[in-house]
Amino acid sequence: MNYLIAVIFQPGFFVSGPVHTAMIIGGGAAIVSAWIGVFTIIRGQSFAGHALADVSSAGGAASFLLGINPMFGFLGMAVLAASAMEFLGVSRARERDLVTGIVLGAGLGLTALLLYFDVTTRSTTGAATSVMFGSMFAIPASIIPAVLIIALAVVLLVAAIYRPLLLSSLDSTLAEVQGINVRLIGLLHLLMLSLAVTLSAMTIGAILSTALLIGPAAAALRLAKRPGVAICLAALIGVGATWGGILLAYDSYNWTPGHGWPVSFFIVTIIFAVYLLAGLPGRRGRLGIPTTNRLMST
Amino acid sequence: MRNIDEMLIVDQLSVAFPGRQVLTDVSFTLQRGAFCGLIGANGSGKTTLLRSILGIQPLSAGQIRIDGVSRGNGFGSVGYVPQKIQFDPDMPLRALDLVELGLTGHKLGLPLPSKARTRLVDEMLAAVDAQNFADQRIGNLSGGQQQRILIAHALIRRPKLLLLDEPLANLDIRATAEIVSLLRKVASEHDITVLVSAHDMNPLLGAMDRIVYLANGRAASGRTDEVVRTEVLSALYGYHIDVIRVHGRVLVIAAGAANEIPAAIEQHTAHVTVIP
Ligand SMILES: Nc1ncnc2c1ncn2[C@@H]1O[C@H](COP(=O)(O)OP(=O)(O)OP(=O)(O)O)[C@@H](O)[C@H]1O
Ligand SMILES: [Mg+2]
Numbered sequence: 001m002n003y004l005i006a007v008i009f010q011p012g013f014f015v016s017g018p019v020h021t022a023m024i025i026g027g028g029a030a031i032v033s034a035w036i037g038v039f040t041i042i043r044g045q046s047f048a049g050h051a052l053a054d055v056s057s058a059g060g061a062a063s064f065l066l067g068i069n070p071m072f073g074f075l076g077m078a079v080l081a082a083s084a085m086e087f088l089g090v091s092r093a094r095e096r097d098l099v100t101g102i103v104l105g106a107g108l109g110l111t112a113l114l115l116y117f118d119v120t121t122r123s124t125t126g127a128a129t130s131v132m133f134g135s136m137f138a139i140p141a142s143i144i145p146a147v148l149i150i151a152l153a154v155v156l157l158v159a160a161i162y163r164p165l166l167l168s169s170l171d172s173t174l175a176e177v178q179g180i181n182v183r184l185i186g187l188l189h190l191l192m193l194s195l196a197v198t199l200s201a202m203t204i205g206a207i208l209s210t211a212l213l214i215g216p217a218a219a220a221l222r223l224a225k226r227p228g229v230a231i232c233l234a235a236l237i238g239v240g241a242t243w244g245g246i247l248l249a250y251d252s253y254n255w256t257p258g259h260g261w262p263v264s265f266f267i268v269t270i271i272f273a274v275y276l277l278a279g280l281p282g283r284r285g286r287l288g289i290p291t292t293n294r295l296m297s298t
Numbered sequence: 299m300r301n302i303d304e305m306l307i308v309d310q311l312s313v314a315f316p317g318r319q320v321l322t323d324v325s326f327t328l329q330r331g332a333f334c335g336l337i338g339a340n341g342s343g344k345t346t347l348l349r350s351i352l353g354i355q356p357l358s359a360g361q362i363r364i365d366g367v368s369r370g371n372g373f374g375s376v377g378y379v380p381q382k383i384q385f386d387p388d389m390p391l392r393a394l395d396l397v398e399l400g401l402t403g404h405k406l407g408l409p410l411p412s413k414a415r416t417r418l419v420d421e422m423l424a425a426v427d428a429q430n431f432a433d434q435r436i437g438n439l440s441g442g443q444q445q446r447i448l449i450a451h452a453l454i455r456r457p458k459l460l461l462l463d464e465p466l467a468n469l470d471i472r473a474t475a476e477i478v479s480l481l482r483k484v485a486s487e488h489d490i491t492v493l494v495s496a497h498d499m500n501p502l503l504g505a506m507d508r509i510v511y512l513a514n515g516r517a518a519s520g521r522t523d524e525v526v527r528t529e530v531l532s533a534l535y536g537y538h539i540d541v542i543r544v545h546g547r548v549l550v551i552a553a554g555a556a557n558e559i560p561a562a563i564e565q566h567t568a569h570v571t572v573i574p
Contacts (some may be wrong), residue, residue, distance in 0.1 A: 036535075038390075042389060042390075096317075142561075158498045159407065159408050160406055160407060161406060162407070162408050162409070163399065163402055163403050163404070163405050163407075163409060164403065164404055164405075164406070166399065166403075167399050167403035167404075170385070170389065170391065170396075170399075171380070171383050173354075173378075173380045173383075174378075174380065174383075174399075174403070174451070175403065176354050177352060177354065177376075178403045178404040179404055180403065180404050208411060220388050220390075221388050221389075224389065224390045225390055225391075225392055225435055226390055226391065226392060227390050227391060227395070228409075229390065230390040248526075
C-alpha cells in the first residue's frame, strides 16, 4: 500500500514549488471553466468559446515578443475578440457561427505572424508550444494572486446573475418577457467566457483550453438533472482532471528519464475518458438529488 | 381603485418590419375574463401582435392599454407562452425548475430554497395537471407535457392577462382537447383573461367567446358568429370568401380560378381552403 502511494506520488511532488503553482492555477482555471462552461453549452456557444481561446493565442504570442506575462496577452486578446463578436453580433445562430468563424480565422492568422516573429527573433520554438499547448510547470508563482482574483470575480458574477443567465440561455423570449436585458446578459457571458478562456489558456494552452471549458461541463450535463448540480459536478471533474494530469505529468519524469510528458496531454485525456464514461447508458440525468417528495412513480 | 371592465385595449396598432407592413390599424378590446382566439394563417402577424401586447415589439403607430395602464415594457401582469420552444434533452433542468423560473427568473443572486415558493410551484403544477412528470428533465417531455409546464411557468406570477402563441400546434387531437379544457379551467378558476393564437379555429370553437381574426394585416373582432361570416371575412381579405359550417366545424373557403385568387389568400391555404 505504502509502496503504491510512493509510486503514484513521486518524491518531491508535495513540496515542489512549480507543482503548487500549477495546482492552484489549474484548479482555478478548472472551476471558472466549469461555472461558465455549463452556460456556454446551454446557450449553444461552444464554438464561440473555442474561437475566443484560439484568438487569445495571438495575445499569448505577442506577450512572448514583448516579454510581458502571457496572462495579460491572453486576457487582452480574448476580451478584444469577445467585443468584436458582440460588435458584429447577430442573434441568429447560423450567422453567429459565421461571425465567430471569421473572427477565429483572423485571430489565428495574427498568431501565425507573431509566433513567426517569436521564433525568428529569439530562435526558439518554445514559444509556439507554450502558447498553443501550455507549459504549466513554467508558470511563475507571482501570477497566483491575479489568477485568484479573476477566478473569484467570475464565480461571484455568475452567482449574481445566475437565474437571468440561466433563463436567457434556455430561451431568450421567456427571459425578455420577465424584463431581463438579454443583450446585456449575453455580453456579460462573453466577457466571463474570455476570462475563463484566459485562465485555461495559461494552464493547458490556447488550443486545448476548449477541452477544459467544454469537456467537464458536457460530461456533467449528461449526468446532472439540475443546473446547480451540473456546475458543481463540472467543477469537480475539471479540478480532478487537472490535478490528476499534473500528478501523472510529474510521474512521467520517471517513465522517460530526463524529460516529462506535457501536462496538457494528461488533462485532456482524463477529460475525454470521463466524458465517455458519463455517456454510458443508464446514467443520463440520474444526478437529481431530490429535495422533496416529488419523485414520482414514473 | 376603479375596476376597469376592459382588460386589453388595442387601439389603431400598426407594426412594420423593414420593407414589410405586418399589422395595419388593428383595433380590438377584450373584456375582463374573456377567452379569446387570435386566428390567422401562417405569417398573418399573430406572433407580432402578441409581442406588441407584451411590449417587446416596437410599434410604428397605435396604443396598447392593459388593465387601464399603457404598456411600457414586457414586465408585469401579463403571462406569455411563446410559440414552439425546443428544449434539448440534455438541458439539466427539471420541469419544476422551469416553473419556478417563471417567478424568480429575473432575480439576482443564487436561489435559496423556500418553503413558500415550493408550495406555490406545487400548486401551479397541480393546476396544469403536471405533478406526474414534474421531476423529469424538461427536454424529455412530450410536446403536450412541455406546453403544460410552460403554462404553469406563465401562471405562477398570477397574471391578469395570459397570452399563448399557438399552444395547440404540434399536438394530436387528444392533447389539443386536453390543453383547451385546461386553459378554460385555469381561466375561470384564476380569473384570467386569455388570448390564444391558432391558425385553425376549429379546436377552439367550443371554448372561445371572442375572436380576433387576422388577414391581410388587418383584424376583425367580435363574437365568433359575428366575425366568421362571409361578408366580414370577404371584406377583410378583399376577395369573396365563403364560410361553411358542417358537423360543428367551420370551413373558410376561397373559390375561383387559381390565377385570380390574391396571393394573400393563396399563401394562407393552411387556413383557408382554396377551391379551384
Ligand atoms: N424580426 C422580423 N423581421 C422581419 N420580418 C419579420 C420579423 N418577424 C416577423 N416578420 C414577418 O412578419 C410577418 C408576420 O410574422 P408573425 O411571426 O407575426 O406571423 P404569425 O402569424 O405568427 O405566423 P405563424 O403562424 O407562422 O407563427 C411574416 O411575414 C414575417 O415574415
Ligand atoms: Mg407565430
